[in-house]
Amino acid sequence: MWFLSFIKTSIGKKLVMATSGLLLLSFLAIHAFGNAAIYMGSKYFQIYADFLHGFPVLVLIFGFGLLLIFLAHVGVGLLLFFEKRKTSSRYDVETRVVENTFASRTMPYTGAWIFVFLIVHVFAFNFGKPEGVKVSMLVQQYFSGFFYSLFYIISFIALAIHLNHGFWSMLQTFGLNHPRYNKLISTLTVAVPLIFLVIFGGIPIYFMTGSAAGY
Amino acid sequence: MMSTIDLTLKIWRQKNSDALGDFETYILRDISTDMSFLEMIDVLNEQLTREGKEPVAFDHDCREGICGACGAVVDGVAHGPDLETTLCQLHMRKFKSGDTIVIEPFRSIAFPIKKDLLVDRSALDRIIQAGGFVSVNTGGTVDGNSIPVSTETAELAMDAASCIGCGACVASCPNGAAMLFTGAKIAQLSLLPQGHPERKERARSMVTQMDKEGFGYCSNEKECELACPKGISIRNIARMNREFLKSFLLGE
Ligand code: HEM
Ligand code: SF4
Ligand code: FES
Numbered sequence: 001m002w003f004l005s006f007i008k009t010s011i012g013k014k015l016v017m018a019t020s021g022l023l024l025l026s027f028l029a030i031h032a033f034g035n036a037a038i039y040m041g042s043k044y045f046q047i048y049a050d051f052l053h054g055f056p057v058l059v060l061i062f063g064f065g066l067l068l069i070f071l072a073h074v075g076v077g078l079l080l081f082f083e084k085r086k087t088s089s090r091y092d093v094e095t096r097v098v099e100n101t102f103a104s105r106t107m108p109y110t111g112a113w114i115f116v117f118l119i120v121h122v123f124a125f126n127f128g129k130p131e132g133v134k135v136s137m138l139v140q141q142y143f144s145g146f147f148y149s150l151f152y153i154i155s156f157i158a159l160a161i162h163l164n165h166g167f168w169s170m171l172q173t174f175g176l177n178h179p180r181y182n183k184l185i186s187t188l189t190v191a192v193p194l195i196f197l198v199i200f201g202g203i204p205i206y207f208m209t210g211s212a213a214g215y
Numbered sequence: 216m217m218s219t220i221d222l223t224l225k226i227w228r229q230k231n232s233d234a235l236g237d238f239e240t241y242i243l244r245d246i247s248t249d250m251s252f253l254e255m256i257d258v259l260n261e262q263l264t265r266e267g268k269e270p271v272a273f274d275h276d277c278r279e280g281i282c283g284a285c286g287a288v289v290d291g292v293a294h295g296p297d298l299e300t301t302l303c304q305l306h307m308r309k310f311k312s313g314d315t316i317v318i319e320p321f322r323s324i325a326f327p328i329k330k331d332l333l334v335d336r337s338a339l340d341r342i343i344q345a346g347g348f349v350s351v352n353t354g355g356t357v358d359g360n361s362i363p364v365s366t367e368t369a370e371l372a373m374d375a376a377s378c379i380g381c382g383a384c385v386a387s388c389p390n391g392a393a394m395l396f397t398g399a400k401i402a403q404l405s406l407l408p409q410g411h412p413e414r415k416e417r418a419r420s421m422v423t424q425m426d427k428e429g430f431g432y433c434s435n436e437k438e439c440e441l442a443c444p445k446g447i448s449i450r451n452i453a454r455m456n457r458e459f460l461k462s463f464l465l466g467e
Pocket of ligand 3: 274275276277278279280281282283284285286301302303304
């Protein structure tokens with residue numbers, strides 16, 4: 001099986017990381033677009049949510065696909081994490097010439113935080129959703145809790161840090177490294193995580209600060 | 216005017232690959248700042264020999280930065296503190312009198328220590344044997360410029376080909392990966408027409424061999440790029456990733 005021998009290799013594993021990372025990123029983009037309807041008011045957000053759930057089979061298929069992609073990312077990420085532990089601290093004097101960024105150093109930990117966040121998040125809005133409560137109201141209910149909102153904001157910061165290294169790392173893994181585009185890539189690896197942070201992180205802040213009075 | 220410095224050296228001493236090693240401390244006086252790092256170790260070794268002790272074993276050959284034989288980790292940096300410089304081309308004027316210098320071998324799971332600072336880097340040779348070559352029929356010599364190559368491409372291939380196989384990229388990588396070395400070798404051949412007939416097989420077999428030797432994976436830390444005495448760019452790793460993906464998706 002060519003795929004088995006592919007993921008056995010070091011570069012193959014990294015390509016699985018990068019591909020699953022890209023797919024997760026695309027999902028995030030769509031999710032951010034949909035959730036941005038919250039800023040327009042509960043009516044519009046409910047219209048979006050009802051529209052989305054007007055295709056229950058598609059939502060189910062996409063949900064399962066997403067779960068698989070996510071598990072692949074976490075699984076291979078864990079493999080790489082344990083492999084890395086074998087090689088660290090092998091010198092008496094450790095000097096880094098390139099200061100490794102906080103983001104690259106903490107990839108497995110920001111990743112683990114996102115993992116926990118997603119369990120809480122999916123449980124709150126999917127499996128654990130109380131019967132008969134409109135999702136547009138549920139959002140308001142949850143985010144009026146200070147600690148719940150805080151947890152979300154911290155999680156979106158963790159996601160932004162993860163993507164700060166992840167975005168350029170993914171492009172490098174795909175082989176996209178060219179002097180013509182490197183300036184753009186180094187801008188995007190800051191801009192893309194920030195955009196996600198503003199759209200997602202803005203939602204709890206929106207409710208916490210009372211800007212959502214007319215929601 | 217010749218200036219001299221006094222140094223304290225902490226050097227990794229290990230009898231053979233099975234022995235447990237440890238650091239030994241040595242004091243060196245009146246080292247000329249015009250000396251190279253290896254000449255400084257020569258002076259230490261003469262001193263040790265006079266005292267009836269075992270000299271420090273280390274690899275070296277050309278001593279002019281072109282063969283790739285030398286190399287050690289100096290104060291945590293492969294080939295020492297000077298950028299784009301091999302250990303043999305590092306000069307003692309980079310150090311101050313009274314400095315303590317810690318000297319360790321290039322460490323990696325794939326580089327067993329033979330003795331002191333001497334490590335077995337034959338794993339890199341086996342990566343080359345797996346595909347880092349072009350097959351040429353014997354017979355009449357082909358005309359040098361029968362296939363035109365653009366200057367830009369030739370320059371990129373030359374940049375990649377300047378890798379001397381020293382292994383500093385592996386020694387400095389937090390993951391002990393040989394991606395820069397393997398990437399440079401694959402890039403050099405994939406850029407030139409002579410390398411094209413075998414390129415699909417090449418990326419796959421060299422990467423497979425690299426993994427088999429126990430080298431790590433790449434988490435894009437960029438440390439290798441600055442440790443490399445030849446300034447090989449990680450753009451070559453990106454090129455290898457493309458070659459590898461192509462060989463798996465489209466190869467036979
Ligand atoms: C929505 C969630 C996530 C997104 C969008 C995402 C995205 C990415 C991207 C784009 C990369 C770069 C891939 C590469 O270097 O080629 C990456 C790397 C990584 N991710 Fe995630 N990720 C997510 C969740 C997670 C989770 C939950 C974990 C672990 C529990 C995780 C662990 C890692 C690790 C360890 C790496 C670095 C691998 C390495 O060192 O090469 N990620 N992620
Ligand atoms: S890529 Fe640079 S550091 Fe690595 S073996 Fe070649 S010359 Fe040495
Ligand atoms: S001895 Fe040849 S490169 Fe240093």
